Amino acid sequence: MQTIISPLLVSHRLSLAPPVPRLLNNYHHRARPSIRLSSHRSTNSLRLFSSAIVAAAASRDSEMATEDVQDPRIAKIASSIRVIPDFPKPGIMFQDITTLLLDTEAFKDTIALFVERYKDKDISVVAGVEARGFIFGPPIALAIGAKFVPMRKPKKLPGKVISEEYSLEYGTDKIEMHVGAVEPGERAIIIDDLIATGGTLAAAIRLLERVGVKIVECACVIELPELKGKDKLGETPLFVLVSSA
Amino acid sequence: MSGNKEEEDPRINGIKTKIRVVPDFPKKGIMFQDITTVLLDPKAFKDTIDLFVERYRDKNISVVAGIEARGFIFGPPIALAIGAKFVPLRKPKKLPGETIFEEYELEYGNDRLEMHIGAVEAGDRALVVDDLIATGGTLCAAINLLERVGEEVVECACVIELPELKGRQRLKGKPLCMLVEYR
Numbered sequence: 001m002q003t004i005i006s007p008l009l010v011s012h013r014l015s016l017a018p019p020v021p022r023l024l025n026n027y028h029h030r031a032r033p034s035i036r037l038s039s040h041r042s043t044n045s046l047r048l049f050s051s052a053i054v055a056a057a058a059s060r061d062s063e064m065a066t067e068d069v070q071d072p073r074i075a076k077i078a079s080s081i082r083v084i085p086d087f088p089k090p091g092i093m094f095q096d097i098t099t100l101l102l103d104t105e106a107f108k109d110t111i112a113l114f115v116e117r118y119k120d121k122d123i124s125v126v127a128g129v130e131a132r133g134f135i136f137g138p139p140i141a142l143a144i145g146a147k148f149v150p151m152r153k154p155k156k157l158p159g160k161v162i163s164e165e166y167s168l169e170y171g172t173d174k175i176e177m178h179v180g181a182v183e184p185g186e187r188a189i190i191i192d193d194l195i196a197t198g199g200t201l202a203a204a205i206r207l208l209e210r211v212g213v214k215i216v217e218c219a220c221v222i223e224l225p226e227l228k229g230k231d232k233l234g235e236t237p238l239f240v241l242v243s244s245a
Numbered sequence: 246m247s248g249n250k251e252e253e254d255p256r257i258n259g260i261k262t263k264i265r266v267v268p269d270f271p272k273k274g275i276m277f278q279d280i281t282t283v284l285l286d287p288k289a290f291k292d293t294i295d296l297f298v299e300r301y302r303d304k305n306i307s308v309v310a311g312i313e314a315r316g317f318i319f320g321p322p323i324a325l326a327i328g329a330k331f332v333p334l335r336k337p338k339k340l341p342g343e344t345i346f347e348e349y350e351l352e353y354g355n356d357r358l359e360m361h362i363g364a365v366e367a368g369d370r371a372l373v374v375d376d377l378i379a380t381g382g383t384l385c386a387a388i389n390l391l392e393r394v395g396e397e398v399v400e401c402a403c404v405i406e407l408p409e410l411k412g413r414q415r416l417k418g419k420p421l422c423m424l425v426e427y428r
Contacts, residue, residue, distance in 0.1 A: 087341035101333070102332070104330060107331065132317075138322055142294060150281060158267035158271070
């Protein structure tokens with residue numbers, strides 16, 4: 001069933017972009033610049049907190065909804081992410097985490113924030129989505145003593161695999177996992193650098209659920225909330241550090 | 246220091262036994278060294294990282310470059326533990342922004358490895374990490390990329406070496422550290 005998140009934990013759950021101008025990230029339409037104003041913060045924080053809070057079964061403590069505490073590490077992490085316009089195609093503002101990886105403190109803090117959240121949750125599986133999920137997943141897995149399970153594009157994994165198809169803007173793609181990597185009843189988190197439309201993460205969830213694994217949460221560094229990827233995750237909660245809207 | 250197997254360390258055998266060999270992948274005749282089974286064993290995975298960290302932590306390494314995609318699994322934990330930047334070296338068109346590339350040979354045809362411009366500063370001391378060295382072509386391309394921007398490549402680090410393919414000789418004189426040989 002759903003993990004109940006305590007209010008203490010929610011106070012760490014920071015999902016606000018820093019109050020500096022950030023370009024609107026909009027994958028499918030023409031990008032337009034947008035400034036995040038501090039007057040919008042509390043509304044956004046309500047929306048983002050509620051998106052990160054466990055849906056359905058969790059009792060929503062009213063204190064949690066109004067809390068607006070930002071972990072001091074988040075601002076540095078957010079500012080270390082580089083936005084590249086028109087990549088991979090015109091109109092897309094690409095969120096580049098490679099600059100975060102060049103900032104040793106920001107990278108360390110990113111991992112620490114996830115580790116602090118998951119270390120006492122009996123997670124035995126950290127699944128990472130190729131390829132940038134391979135950068136964030138293993139350090140988390142190592143720190144919490146979990147297995148790392150790579151979820152890969154087709155034909156990369158040797159031996160027996162199971163696969164799950166998902167939709168792209170045009171056409172479909174597949175994500176694969178090794179047969180026998182995980183066991184029924186294991187508790188997992190799924191990691192990727194970013195959630196956009198949620199298609200890949202939703203496929204990863206389906207893949208793990210098919211073999212009887214409980215997905216405790218999906219965790220990403222960045223969310224593009226306008227693309228409503230969270231809605232594709234069904235009952236699985238989403239935790240993000242930075243929201244780019 | 247010429248590249249050496251970490252000798253006698255009792256953790257090595259534990260890692261070696263976790264590597265799964267898959268015959269005829271990606272094609273007939275190839276015995277594929279699958280490290281995903283090491284990643285499923287938290288102790289074996291941790292030992293793998295620890296062995297590299299112990300070797301590099303006092304060597305003033307400021308950059309760990311990892312080769313897509315399995316180098317992304319081993320490189321970042323090493324980088325984090327030794328306080329170095331992590332630089333992903335990627336297949337073409339994956340990195341946004343300005344990049345430089347280096348071509349290298351495959352059995353049939355060529356491929357390219359790319360790196361961001363400005364990721365590293367001239368004079369950084371760098372480590373190149375991948376899960377395995379076979380012919381050494383990709384690692385050689387990685388060394389070239391880093392040297393072109395003024396890095397000093399200190400060593401290449403791989404979990405597995407296929408010594409019969411003599412990749413070690415393709416590393417422009419750079420030493421190789423590996424944990425497990427497969428003959």
